[in-house]
Amino acid sequence: MSTANKGISGMPGPRSNKAPMFNGETTELLNFFELFEDWASSCSLMDEQKCKTIVRYMDSLTKHFWVTLTGYKSKDYTVFKKSILAKYPQVNCGLHYML
Numbered sequence: 001m002s003t004a005n006k007g008i009s010g011m012p013g014p015r016s017n018k019a020p021m022f023n024g025e026t027t028e029l030l031n032f033f034e035l036f037e038d039w040a041s042s043c044s045l046m047d048e049q050k051c052k053t054i055v056r057y058m059d060s061l062t063k064h065f066w067v068t069l070t071g072y073k074s075k076d077y078t079v080f081k082k083s084i085l086a087k088y089p090q091v092n093c094g095l096h097y098m099l
Helices: 026-042 047-054 060-066 077-086 089-094
Strands: none
Touching: 026 047, 026 077, 026 089, 047 077
């Protein structure tokens, strides 16, 4: 991840092969958040920018759903993320660990 560009312009485009992408699979949600938050951190995004940008990395149906959730309009990323995770209660069911 390059940190040369700060802000939203430093984030990869939605169609970039470097872009974090949520494919709708609940088991991939935590990985998506991790990748997105790594990018957002490297670009020094503020909460408002994170809320605006995260919905670029998914299909339009999921985007239309997510923007209705608590935290999006107020641009409170922490609340928004909690609202998203609450809508995917089985998110932890897909985690498997191997030694």
